[in-house]
Amino acid sequence: MLARKSIIPEEYVLARIAAENLRKPRIRDQPRKARFIAKSGACNLAHKNIREQGRFLQDIFTTLVDLKWRHTLVIFTMSFLCSWLLFAMVWWLVAFAHGDMNASKIVRSTKWTPCVTCVRSFTSAFLFSIEVQVTIGFGGRMMTEECPMAITVLILQNIVGLINNAVMLGCIFMKTAQAHRRAETLIFSRHAVIAVRNGRLCFMFRVGDLRKSMIISASVRIQVVKKTTTPEGEIIPIHQLDIPVDNPIESNNIFLVAPLIICHIIDKRSPLYDISASDLASQDLELIVVLEGVVETTGITTQARTSYIAEEILWGHRFVPIVTEEEGVYAVDYSKFGNTVKVAAPRCSAKELDEKPSILIQTLQKSELSHQNSLRKRNSMRRNNSMRRNNSMRRNNSSLLVPKVQFITPEGNQSMPET
Numbered sequence: 001m002l003a004r005k006s007i008i009p010e011e012y013v014l015a016r017i018a019a020e021n022l023r024k025p026r027i028r029d030q031p032r033k034a035r036f037i038a039k040s041g042a043c044n045l046a047h048k049n050i051r052e053q054g055r056f057l058q059d060i061f062t063t064l065v066d067l068k069w070r071h072t073l074v075i076f077t078m079s080f081l082c083s084w085l086l087f088a089m090v091w092w093l094v095a096f097a098h099g100d101m102n103a104s105k106i107v108r109s110t111k112w113t114p115c116v117t118c119v120r121s122f123t124s125a126f127l128f129s130i131e132v133q134v135t136i137g138f139g140g141r142m143m144t145e146e147c148p149m150a151i152t153v154l155i156l157q158n159i160v161g162l163i164n165n166a167v168m169l170g171c172i173f174m175k176t177a178q179a180h181r182r183a184e185t186l187i188f189s190r191h192a193v194i195a196v197r198n199g200r201l202c203f204m205f206r207v208g209d210l211r212k213s214m215i216i217s218a219s220v221r222i223q224v225v226k227k228t229t230t231p232e233g234e235i236i237p238i239h240q241l242d243i244p245v246d247n248p249i250e251s252n253n254i255f256l257v258a259p260l261i262i263c264h265i266i267d268k269r270s271p272l273y274d275i276s277a278s279d280l281a282s283q284d285l286e287l288i289v290v291l292e293g294v295v296e297t298t299g300i301t302t303q304a305r306t307s308y309i310a311e312e313i314l315w316g317h318r319f320v321p322i323v324t325e326e327e328g329v330y331a332v333d334y335s336k337f338g339n340t341v342k343v344a345a346p347r348c349s350a351k352e353l354d355e356k357p358s359i360l361i362q363t364l365q366k367s368e369l370s371h372q373n374s375l376r377k378r379n380s381m382r383r384n385n386s387m388r389r390n391n392s393m394r395r396n397n398s399s400l401l402v403p404k405v406q407f408i409t410p411e412g413n414q415s416m417p418e419t
Helices: 010-023 054-059 060-066 069-098 101-109 122-134 148-176 180-185 350-356 358-400
Strands: 186-188 192-198 200-209 215-229 235-243 261-264 285-295 300-307 311-313 318-319 322-325 329-332 340-342
Touching: 054 060, 060 122, 060 148, 069 122, 122 148, 180 186, 180 300, 186 285, 186 300, 192 318, 200 285, 200 318, 200 350, 215 261
Parallel strands: 192 311
Antiparallel strands: 186 200, 192 200, 200 261, 215 235, 215 285, 285 300, 318 340, 322 329
16 A cells, blocks of 8 residues: 555565565475385385286186275175076066966966966066075975976076175175284384494384284284485385394294384394484385284284384384283283383494494493483482472461560569460
8 A cells, every 4th residue: 555655666665575575485395205105004006007907807706805895795786686687587588488478378278387386577587586596485486397497597596696605705704804904903103213222223113912812923024115226227216125123032923912112233234224313314215014923813814014214213212111010910001102212322323333332332421421410400409399398387387386475564563474
């Protein structure tokens, strides 16, 4: 409005607006890096331009199991409806060819025997088809020995119905008992940590099972997925590297009766050997964790997956303990499953730590000094608080004391003091 009224020149207003726009930094959201495995364990991969679609029909049972539930239920319903309608048409044609549809002929002839009794329309043929395939047998419609063709159709429909029942019921059973359903109760910590354990830098995460039924022969495998370039210039977008897991058991299996902290020692064989705390945020890598085992109740092999990217790895943290002993029973507090606390850890890489072991000693000494200082401050604060409480209590007690009062009589004699 000021520029329109010519109080401030329009050129000055436009220059001022342009200068303010230049001063404000324009922060653009960086495109989020696509992760190979989601936190829920789903593979973030899209298959495109598949020309040979017929290969999926060669393994029709697996294709039916892999379909979504709504598609499976539609196929389940349509398979029975189509078979009933198909054989209803066959039964109608058998009755029509034998002349069972001619009501006047049946009435005039007392010795007329139809192929199927009470089948005089397509609706009755459809009902008879359902009774044959589902073996209901209401009693109104039944087969006779008049038509050998009808007996052949009856045998054929029973065979087709048994095959259809076996395939569809097996598909439904396999979908309800899929291995990844059991993996829903296998949980991983949302963040992984890097801290010192037994004098070595270690990559750690926590895994647990919410069910009381155990996972037999459970094993944990860790892989690093990152984009690499070979010396010849070939770009490998998904380069997978196995990293070992520190397990004192020779069989490499874990006893997952309670939540466990899985540890990977960062040594010369580890892809994290050259990475420091400052370099971790800029690393384009993803650590995939795979937990495999056999379900105790069903005997089906299950697999649970998750992944950790650089932003989800906390340097210098440690998981809090969640297993306690209460009245002779070990109790697990899952509310603290992913909680971590800061601990003293060198910010350098494991390679630098191996070359200069004094860095770890200095870090531990500094943490010990800081811990002692914090204890001293805490003790001094407690002493000050206790002294203040004592002083306040003394003041309160002194204020409660009643002063002595003396009364003087007119003759000048002093009376007894009263309190």
